[in-house]
Amino acid sequence: MCGIFGITENNPNLVSNIIKKCMHRGPDGNSIWSNNYITLGHNLLSITSKPEDGVQPYITEKGNVLTYNGEIFNYDYLLTKFKDKYFPKTTCDTELLAWLLDNYSYKEVINFIDSMHSFVFFNKKTNELILSRDHVGIKPLYFSEFKNGIIFSSEIKGLLDITPNSKKIERLGLVCTCLLGANVLRQTLFNGIYKVLPGETIVFSLDQKKIKYSFRDLIKPNSKKIFNVEEFYEKSLMAVNNSALGIRDFGMFLSGGLDSSVIAYGLKNKLGSLNSFTTTIESSLRYEEDYNSDAKISEKFARELNLQHKEIKITPDIFLKYWNKSIKFIEEPRYNWCLPMYYFANKILSKNGVVVTMAGDIGDEIFGGYSKYLKMYKLEKKPKNWSDFIRMWMFKFRAPVLLNMNFNYDDLHSLLIKALPEELWNPEDVTNSAMALDCITTVSEDFFTRNDRFGMAFSMEGRFPFASKNFMQYCLNLKSTYKFGYQENELKHIIKEAYKNRLPKYLLNKSKTGWSAPIMNWLKTESSLRTKYYDDIRKDDGIKKALVEDNFNDNNTLGESISGKRKIISWMFRSWAQEFDMYL
Numbered sequence: 001m002c003g004i005f006g007i008t009e010n011n012p013n014l015v016s017n018i019i020k021k022c023m024h025r026g027p028d029g030n031s032i033w034s035n036n037y038i039t040l041g042h043n044l045l046s047i048t049s050k051p052e053d054g055v056q057p058y059i060t061e062k063g064n065v066l067t068y069n070g071e072i073f074n075y076d077y078l079l080t081k082f083k084d085k086y087f088p089k090t091t092c093d094t095e096l097l098a099w100l101l102d103n104y105s106y107k108e109v110i111n112f113i114d115s116m117h118s119f120v121f122f123n124k125k126t127n128e129l130i131l132s133r134d135h136v137g138i139k140p141l142y143f144s145e146f147k148n149g150i151i152f153s154s155e156i157k158g159l160l161d162i163t164p165n166s167k168k169i170e171r172l173g174l175v176c177t178c179l180l181g182a183n184v185l186r187q188t189l190f191n192g193i194y195k196v197l198p199g200e201t202i203v204f205s206l207d208q209k210k211i212k213y214s215f216r217d218l219i220k221p222n223s224k225k226i227f228n229v230e231e232f233y234e235k236s237l238m239a240v241n242n243s244a245l246g247i248r249d250f251g252m253f254l255s256g257g258l259d260s261s262v263i264a265y266g267l268k269n270k271l272g273s274l275n276s277f278t279t280t281i282e283s284s285l286r287y288e289e290d291y292n293s294d295a296k297i298s299e300k301f302a303r304e305l306n307l308q309h310k311e312i313k314i315t316p317d318i319f320l321k322y323w324n325k326s327i328k329f330i331e332e333p334r335y336n337w338c339l340p341m342y343y344f345a346n347k348i349l350s351k352n353g354v355v356v357t358m359a360g361d362i363g364d365e366i367f368g369g370y371s372k373y374l375k376m377y378k379l380e381k382k383p384k385n386w387s388d389f390i391r392m393w394m395f396k397f398r399a400p401v402l403l404n405m406n407f408n409y410d411d412l413h414s415l416l417i418k419a420l421p422e423e424l425w426n427p428e429d430v431t432n433s434a435m436a437l438d439c440i441t442t443v444s445e446d447f448f449t450r451n452d453r454f455g456m457a458f459s460m461e462g463r464f465p466f467a468s469k470n471f472m473q474y475c476l477n478l479k480s481t482y483k484f485g486y487q488e489n490e491l492k493h494i495i496k497e498a499y500k501n502r503l504p505k506y507l508l509n510k511s512k513t514g515w516s517a518p519i520m521n522w523l524k525t526e527s528s529l530r531t532k533y534y535d536d537i538r539k540d541d542g543i544k545k546a547l548v549e550d551n552f553n554d555n556n557t558l559g560e561s562i563s564g565k566r567k568i569i570s571w572m573f574r575s576w577a578q579e580f581d582m583y584l
Contacts, residue, residue, distance in 0.1 A: 002026045002056070002069040003456075004120055004141070005041040005158055008129065008149030008206060010034050015041040018158040025069075025154060025456045033057040033065055037206045038122055038129060042067045045459055047246040047356060048075075053090040060098045063124045068094050069154060070117030070139045071461075073242040073468055078112060106130055106201055110217045114242075114469045118196065120152060128212070129204040135217050135469045136362070137198025137444030138462075140452055144193050149209045155453070156193055156331045160580070163192045167542075169582050171405065172415065173332075174546060178401040178573075179412055180394065181335030182445040185419055189332050189582075198440040218440065219472045220423055221432035227482035233498040235474050236466075240266030243358070243465035251354030251460075252276040253345070254302060254309070255515055256294030258492060259360030259369075261301055261507050262499055263465050267358060268305055275354065276307040279345055281517055282315045291518055301507060312348045314341050314517055316526040323532070324579060329453045333576040334446055335397060337519050337568045343454045350458035357460050361447040362467045365438045366475040367492040368431070368483030369512065374491060377431045377480055386425045390417050393434055396442075399565040401573060402548035431480035439472065520564050533571055541574050542583035 003025030005018045012032050019030050019041050026043030028051040033040050042056035048071070057067045072078065072093040079088070079096070086099050100109045101121050116138035121130040131152060133141050143152040144163040153159050160166050168191040177183045186194050196202060199216040240263055244250070252264050254276040268274045278298040281291040295311060302309035319340045326343035327333070349357060364370055368377075376382075376392075383389040391413050424436045451462040466472070478494065485493030496508050523530050547570050576582070 002045050003043045003154040003158075004056075004067040004069050004118060005153045006039055006067065006120055007151045008038050008204070008209070010036055011039050014151075014162070015039045018153055018162075019043050022153065022155050022158050024459055027459045029055060031055055031057060033059070037127065040065055040067045040120065040122065045355075045461060047071065047248050047461055049090055049092040049247070053092045054094055056094060058094050058098050060102045062102045064098070064102060065122040065124075066094065066098045066101065066119060068097055068117065068119040070115055070119070070134065071245065071463070072097065072113050072115045072117070073245070074114040074470070075245065076242075081112075101130075106132070106203070107215065110201060116463070116467065118154065127206045129206060130201060131196050131204065132201040133196040133198060135199045135219060136439050136448070136467055136472065138448045138452070138464065138467055140449060141196040142188065142193055143196065149206065150204060155456075156188060156190055159193050160190065163190070166190045166192050167581055167583060169542060169546070169577070169584050171407070171546075171584075174543075175403065175405065175407045175412060176415075177333060177335070178403055178547075179409060180441075181397055181400075182442055183332060184441040184445055185415070190580075198444045216421060218421060218424060219436055219469065219476055221426050221429060221436045221476040223426055223429035223432045223477065223479045225474070225477040225479070227478050227494055227497075229497050232478075232494055233502075235471055236262065236495070236498060237266055239468040239471035240465045241270050242468065243463050244270050246356055248355035248461075249353050250274060250356045250358060251349045251352065252307070253357060253359040254278045254298045254307070255360065256297035256301075256510070257360065257512070258495060258499075258503075258507055258510070259363030259367075259466065261360075261503060262363075262495065263358055263360050264301075264305060264307065265499075265503060266465070268307060274307050275352065276302050276309045277312055277345065277349055277352075278302075278309075279312045279314050279341060279515070279517075282313045291516065294513055294515065297506065297510060301504070304504065310348075310352065312345050314344065316522045316529050318344050319517070319519060319522065320526075320529050320532060324575065326454070327572065327575050327579050329457045330450060331453060332449075333569075333573045334450065335401075335569055336446065336450075337572060338515070338517050339450070339572070341517050342450055343457070346454040346458055346460065350460055355460055357451070357455055357462045359451065359462065359464055360466065361451070361464045362439060362443050362472070363495070364492075364512075365435050365443055366466060366472055367495050368435070368480060369492045371489075371491070371512075373431050373434065373480070374484055374489060376434055377484055379430070382430050384427065386422045387413075387417050389425055389430065389433060390420065393437060399563075399569075401566055401569050403546060404548055405546055429480050431483075432476055435480075436476055520568060523568075536575055536578065537571055539574070539578060541577040542581070543573055543577035545584055547573060 028046045030043040040057040118139040118141035173189040202214040280295040322340040326339035455462040
């Protein structure tokens, strides 16, 4: 994990300033390369080799230049594939990626690598700049445009003081975030700052100072493969094993769910030992929901698997202390009020010496882990075309943030059917289509972004073994019929079948719960947190006019209701606007 930065002009001072703002992304070194056309910068978190072997920007044998963030998980396979052509001097995958880009077309290289990545490659011969992001958007890459071309950065904060009017709220990004829970559009919520989309590679001409063309490498669900239990097990185990490369200490986010438990099982067998972590809610109050049910399962499983397990206690004071910091590092607001808990958990992993974190994210989206997928599968009247499918897919939340703006679901629908990739639509398998689309939208813009920002805040690399390109393609080629099993309302049948003789029944039969905290209860009972809430929402910030007030006052309930949920998320949006001095 690293940070990559640059501008299409000779300006080392500017790139140096961006590197300093994002120094947390790479404490093991930083460097700058420039010529008359461009300046490329990099800060390094060394994972698979010694820091001196991974110095970037990397100058290739043909005089091209690469700045790269990520890991190539089929590294060993590629060494074998090209053993008669490629002769590495180091164990660093940067050297391999540079060699591939020197000798093959961009599309061929993207097809070769099973990776999480963002990279920028300067092709000296064609005078082109190549910006690329992995198949599901695990690694981030942002850019803005100016008269001499583009500026790019691994984090939005690197572009804020450079991009004119970036503190003005981008209305379409705001609408998308409010109604869908995450901004799945190219434009961020910061005016003039854009993202390279998941799976996208952009070719920028330095001569013409414009984007020549772009293409996307996406997982398309063909849904034609028959499920074989042992084959699935071997594929899943290979995905876990391939993710375990590197010479730094690993830490597992053990949620108590099936996906993280499967990964912990595989990693323990691969590595011999493994540190695991889970959050617990500390409170003297009794709640209708047992917020520590997952933690109890995690602790039991970790003990049976002989993991080095630690519990991270979450309290109202932690939410109060880390509310603003979590919003600062996440950069764009999310439909998730537990950001301080995630931020603090990463802080504790770092304190325990972890450099590479592992998590089970994207398992639900490729195994069929949500009840919404089962409902889609059972639909008698399924959508017949892309437009109808997107309309169905859009309605994700019972309590979207309400807007005063003259924009509704119909307007957003018209935008999304053009902005989202129709190539993911498989009319013969609506459910797999929804899973594939969720992978490059909700998962990318919420789960992966959250992990990247909060992990990198403490110089840690986040990995998701089930997000392997090869494994994802395998799972989304399986008919969704197999994912719901034979029992009524059974979810994730394929992984339960593969691990039924390998994992305990209490994990396989456990109902799905969320990783959450009782913040709405705390706001009713914890005076300091409640005081901050009301102080924040009363401030005159740049987002008030866009959001419906929803009767904010001291006497209004903040209980477990749709109205209460809207208020908490609205508080987060307001805090974000205040943190970044945003205005409409």
